[in-house]
């Protein structure tokens with residue numbers, strides 16, 4: 362019997378279950394690309410949610426917030442703009458400078474495939490309101506100006522041709538084409554959010570446009586959804602799920618319905634009992650920030666640890682890249698994707714398609730971490746924080762044997778009480794977190 366259609370009621374859409382592909386995917390690539398990629402500047406300050414944050418919006422590390430960082434009229438973003446471009450240089454003056462002259466979507470898709478990414482999420486409209494697709498509802502888009510290309514369409518085709526799923530990000534609540542008062546704090550942020558019914562209709566129509574035109578596997582809405590069209594949400598989700606049966610939506614449509622929870626840097630709670638997704642840039646920004654060089658980006662060991670600890674606790678990692686205005690991905694970001702891909706080519710069997718084990722992650726006093734995943738009857742153990750050479754750790758309440766996924770690693774295993782003592786003999790830092798499998 363054909364799948365039952367969803368109807369425009371909260372009761373109907375709540376029946377939607379997290380599809381296997383999303384649960385198994387574990388690793389996706391987030392892409393923030395826009396007008397802000399031209400100035401590509403933000404102060405390198407804090408992670409979102411860092412307790413040390415003071416005056417976030419006037420010291421915003423998010424380069425994609427460039428418009429507001431200038432609009433507030435003070436702080437390092439504003440000073441940088443005035444010094445480099447002059448006080449009269451408007452944000453829209455960057456549009457003709459965004460040429461994407463070196464953009465090859467197939468090259469991006471090749472890089473993502475090699476990295477082991479299973480899905481991609483592209484900003485189709487960020488807070489500045491500029492659309493990376495030929496919207497019927499505004500000419501402020503990447504076909505009519507700037508790159509003069511349907512970035513969403515071209516990347517969707519390239520990504521799908523590479524066998525990767527395509528998701529779309531949309532800034533549902535904030536659009537500085539409709540309300541562009543300077544944002545100094547959260548009150549301002551939510552005070553300028555979706556100011557009119559006209560905007561609520563606009564965003565509803567654009568979300569439907571994106572669904573109908575691209576049939577994305579992920580609808581990644583950001584910050585929230587207009588209150589004025591909250592009643593229309595069940596219909597919008599039903600329309601989406603009827604069109605994309607195994608599509609997923611995140612928890613930023615005011616949290617009234619979601620397939621997965623979101624965490625962003627230090628904001629958001631990780632709840633193992635539900636599917637969730639961790640998103641972050643490789644530095645402190647999502648949009649390309651030219652002052653974030655290799656030293657300012659997350660190290661590869663920390664990146665591998667983030668992936669392992671996220672997956673072991675029922676999450677996916679949505680790792681962001683911030684392409685340059687010309688369409689190239691900064692070399693230091695590509696390098697990290699390449700190394701992550703190499704690690705996954707050896708250890709991915711313990712990551713992709715696995716589920717959290719009932720064993721909780723262990724963070725030991727000496728800095729060593731043990732994370733567990735399982736696939737059917739097979740247990741995978743990931744040990745991180747190891748030192749060169751010999752390391753010892755006990756897998757408690759375990760009867761069986763473990764062997765390394767990385768053939769370079771030599772280990773000894775010794776039954777010890779109700780568990781198994783594992784001793785590495787030749788660990789090297791370049792192995793990052795080591796994966797062990799109970800599969801014979």
Ligand SMILES: CC(=O)NC[C@H]1N[C@@H](C)[C@@H](O)[C@@H](O)[C@@H]1O
Pocket residue numbers: 423425426583584625628640647
């Ligand atoms: C927690 C939250 O609402 N963050 C909004 C934040 N999301 C990031 C993925 C980026 O798109 C930021 O620019 C955006 O403000």
